[in-house]
Amino acid sequence: MAWNTGGPCPRFFIAKIDGQTFTARDHKQIFVLYRVWKTNNGERLAVDWEESVWKALKSSHPRHFHKDKRKGDPGVSVASAFSFITFIIKRLRNKKLVLAPLAKERAAICFACPMKSKVLGCSVCRSALKLAVKPPEAVEAPQACKACGCYLPLKIWIPRRLLGSSEAYPFHPDCWMRTEDELGCSVNHIGIQQSPRL
Ligand code: SF4
Numbered sequence: 001m002a003w004n005t006g007g008p009c010p011r012f013f014i015a016k017i018d019g020q021t022f023t024a025r026d027h028k029q030i031f032v033l034y035r036v037w038k039t040n041n042g043e044r045l046a047v048d049w050e051e052s053v054w055k056a057l058k059s060s061h062p063r064h065f066h067k068d069k070r071k072g073d074p075g076v077s078v079a080s081a082f083s084f085i086t087f088i089i090k091r092l093r094n095k096k097l098v099l100a101p102l103a104k105e106r107a108a109i110c111f112a113c114p115m116k117s118k119v120l121g122c123s124v125c126r127s128a129l130k131l132a133v134k135p136p137e138a139v140e141a142p143q144a145c146k147a148c149g150c151y152l153p154l155k156i157w158i159p160r161r162l163l164g165s166s167e168a169y170p171f172h173p174d175c176w177m178r179t180e181d182e183l184g185c186s187v188n189h190i191g192i193q194q195s196p197r198l
Contacts, residue, residue, distance in 0.1 A: 046149065
């Protein structure tokens with residue numbers, strides 16, 4: 001959901017999110033402050049983190065923030081995608097990636113999935129995302145998953161056990177995470193390999 005600003009502008013913007021109060025002169029700074037605070041706490045940004053910030057701003061300044069009710073796929077923000085990359089690379093450390101056939105199989109399921117989405121942001125930021133991830137083999141994948149805010153060109157390479165519960169986010173019923181859970185299929189059955197660089 002998009003948001004607009006208008007009406008009386010406060011001198012300072014205040015937003016209370018996750019029990020924390022953020023104050024700034026420009027409302028855009030609140031997004032930055034929240035992102036930095038989450039990262040410093042070692043937490044991942046939720047897929048709808050921006051919506052939470054907008055709602056908190058609206059709650060503090062109801063006459064200045066307005067919801068734009070036009071529909072459409074809001075996409076996944078570059079910050080969400082980077083947050084996923086930072087989070088998963090810490091978990092990955094020296095662990096190995098899945099083999100290319102499994103990554104390709106996962107990507108094909110993502111391509112057919114209505115939860116696939118695009119990463120929003122300028123071309124420079126989107127190029128930076130690509131540079132941050134160098135999988136061992138080029139495998140085409142959709143840019144993002146709007147269920148979890150993950151960056152799919154990286155996620156498809158991650159061993160299932162490092163990706164958390166398939167119940168944590170509203171993944172599609174045909175999502176490969178759910179299927180792999182149901183099959184109890186450890187990546188060891190399919191093979192894993194070391195990444196040269198992630
Ligand atoms: S819900 Fe699952 S299959 Fe669908 S895009 Fe997200 S990760 Fe891919």
